[in-house]
């Protein structure tokens with residue numbers, strides 16, 4: 001008998017044998033790595049065919065890396081060719097906030113928004129004045145295709161299936177998974193990361209970079225800081241087992 005691939009999910013969490021998930025960590029504007037990860041998924045599907053597969057992208061598709069615009073184009077095209085779930089990250093919330101509120105610009109620039117603006121053909125001055133902020137917000141709203149805005153607005157705050165819960169940042173301990181705030185799902189760090197107890201489901205998340213994927217009894221972090229490290233992590237989950245591509 002052939003050994004089963006991968007390893008069991010921690011803490012006895014289970015998922016259907018009929019469905020394979022591929023979860024991809026924070027892309028942050030690295031189209032090159034996204035293309036490679038998708039090629040690895042295609043190869044895996046050929047090597048180990050399955051009844052149905054779903055690719056789950058854990059948010060922070062934009063900022064920091066050089067190709068935010070191209071990453072969104074790529075993900076939108078992918079949506080038409082296979083089953084996908086796209087999760088909302090805090091960087092996507094900052095992007096849409098900026099269109100509503102130009103004073104968000106300095107915050108956005110401090111977390112890699114400059115690269116996103118440049119990918120849409122906008123070059124902010126070095127120290128944007130309030131007038132510059134308003135002008136740039138209007139320019140960006142004009143440059144951002146409606147399809148991109150709709151894609152970002154339709155990102156899911158989280159996605160639960162069987163015993164797994166996909167989310168960008170994490171969840172607040174003590175609050176049922178169905179009652180989590182959008183702010184916590186997109187932004188939470190230590191209150192979640194330092195919590196040892198189990199949640200109702202196994203939480204698969206990104207948001208806080210780690211050198212190698214972090215497998216804990218209650219959560220798995222697959223944000224390996226792709227924009228800086230060149231490591232974009234993809235994990236698979238199927239029939240209560242998991243592994244990495």
Ligand SMILES: [Mn+2]
Pocket residue numbers: 060089090091168169186206207208
């Ligand atoms: Mn994040």
